[in-house]
Amino acid sequence: MKGGTTVPPFTHNMLKLNGITKRFGSLVANDSIDLEVRQGEIHALLGENGAGKSTLMNILYGLYTPDEGTIEWKGKPVRIDGPGHAIALGIGMVHQHFMLIPVFSVAENIVLGMEPGGAVLDMKQANERVREISNQFGLEVDPEDKIESISVGQQQRVEILKALYRGAELLILDEPTAVLTPQEVVELGKIMKSLVAQGRTIIIITHKLKEVLHLADRVSVIRRGRKITTVEAQGRTEAELANLMVGREVELKVDKQEATPGASVLEVSHLSAKNDRGLLALKDVSFQVRAGEIVGIAGVDGNGQSELIACMTGLRKPAGGTVRVNGKDLTARSPKEVREAGVGHIPEDRQRRGLVLDFSISENAALGDHRKFTRYGFLNYGKMADLAERIVKAFDVRPPEPEYMARALSGGNQQKVIVGREIMRDPDLMLAVQPTRGLDVGAIEFIHRRLVEERDNGKAVLLVSLELDEVMNLADRILVMYKGQIVAEVAGQEATEENLGLMMAGGGARG
């Protein structure tokens, strides 16, 4: 299944989409999109959340049937009936969420469904075959490792290998860097170059501008279901792409003054905690956050950040140490006591924690303070609606309807309701965990501005984020977490992606 062809790269269209339209009810997800992908290129599909990128790729992968339009594959019109057909044609997709069996080995996962050997599975041959492909493309993995024991970056390689094993000539990567550390992103870039060098073609779906500039040869920008343009990536700037993507001028960096920190608001000392499996996930962590500053916690997911926040908000009992807010001991107190002590919390999981999805925006606006929204002991819906009205206005929630169910809002608007509610509560300490996860440039810009405003109003803000850009952009001081400990502290201005990335991977441990 060698994909090498005699066709020189960058000339022939591998894939051509003509006037693809896809509607879901009244929503037009794709509006007569034309797209040409050349053989041997890395083609980025750039767009905000809900712009229609994934829908388009799902059409290509046979998961949806287009309402209008045609697909040409290697010059011939095709109708793709399903993923099986797409794979047979040579189209492979790596989803954002990996579809691997944790207790199986790498090779077992790769050959799953297309096992070598007859009735008896020939594992030796499978391992051999996997080794061959992984050497050919420089995707280093040990075929005999169990999936659960390898890193996320390696799991992604397994997914790519899976597609290659099935003979993919065109690889669709859906938000491939969402789960990777900066170093792993660099690795992925090398792998992609090696793939195209050997004749493969890659479509990468993303809303991250930096990646597009680093990785792609050409970029197609999708906005609200329409393709805006296709341009060469060479020579473009992030700002230029952001404007194309959002359709207006976007400030990528928050304009902020030097911080003027005041008295200490949050004091965490020698805090330790166990995770759900009973292992020590947080080890002797101490730090403080002062009024009027944003302290960022950088780290790869699963290095104790979740446990740290859970301990501070009363959602988990610490194994040792203390948490103080404004001098008040809040160690192992209930979430209610923590809230009442002036702590706001933008939770990591907005759908499971931050909102009751089957409550209206009004009811969600009161969540946590609902006992205050009463008149003669009965709920005062008017008062809830007033607050919701203010949140919806100030935070540009769309649609601006307080009686709208939270479930019916898009992810970004759900997040705005949460951020709005927590800021409106006017807490002394704001714990913002992944406040812009999954949001697009416009919404990110907005939420960042509001967090800086909080800081400028003399509030203490603790920001936990897996996005390095976010931490570097907002934080006045950065703490790096690795394996449950704070391994470094860096001033905001001195941080670079390289030095943070290194420390996040355990390379710069202090002491």
Next chain:
Amino acid sequence: MAKESGLSRVVHEAVEAVSIPVLATIVGMIVGTVFILIAGKSPIQAYTAFAQAVAGSPRAFGETLVSTIPLIFTGLAVSLAFRSGLFNIGVEGQYLVAQIAAVVVGYAVKMPEGLSPGLAGLFHVTLALLAGTAAGAFWASIAGLLKAFRGVHEVINSIMLNYVALFLGSWLLNAYLKGSSGQGSSQPVQATAALTQGLIEGSRLHTGLWIALVAAFVVWIILWKTPSGYEIRAVGLSPGAAEYAGISVGRNIVLAMALSGALSGLAGAVQTLGVNRRFFETTAFVGYGFDGIAVALVGRNHPLGVILAALLFGALERGGPQMQAAAGVPKAVIYIVQGTVIFFVAAEGIWRFLRNRKVKTEVKTA
């Protein structure tokens, strides 16, 4: 729209709550018709007999309401628990312990001499009702506490408690409460502890009807108009978000279970004081608790829907045997109609679940 509240909101909720069950009932009757035809009988005759039995005369309608009253309470009990995410399958047991408590208070407590009969009646009935309500609430709280603090699933532990209640009742009856009149029942409650019958001339319809309607209204107030109801609903819809917001999940599980049990208890106490006037030896469950599950489902867990669904099930319960007697149609047809209604209402839930999931996956991939 933004300021929608008060009356329009109530109407909106009500329409939402009844539209599907009404459709399901119509479909149920069509399916019933098919089976009547298969049985070789006349559907017109059968449904006429049914209608006669259910509402052919004031007395008949009164008796239909008598069958409806306990179903309103048990339907409310199941739906209130369900709003907090709990499946109270223990309504049967709570109903039984409440009957015992109501009989004990109704029989043993003497009203002081010199009290006017009206006042004595009021006090005594209230006391007996309270005893039943408290007993039901207590019985359900055991299940709630086990769930909240020991993690014992409420379905399992409340089924177990049903059997405990069944045999506890049997033992108490045989050991202490046996009446002189016969083997199988307790001493009757005193006249002062009985709910007045005869709201409709010639029927046994008793003032428990008003209690049931007030209970439905109170449940609506609690769930949608009080902070405690807000917390119960939040826990039911999203325990994670409730916990985040400082709402104690465990405390609300116990509270919702206790309130649910209080309603089951009212069912038992009202039935005892209004109809039976004594505690009967039971070897099996009477079924109001289990029917309450169906009533709650068909009533979409909304108090108004529960009242209407209870009326439907009360009518089916009352009309079935009459249809068999008068038109020769097996009353199993009624169970088919019942089953079809439940099936279609449940299917609507399944359909909605699938639709939500579809929307979710589409949003995810969009």
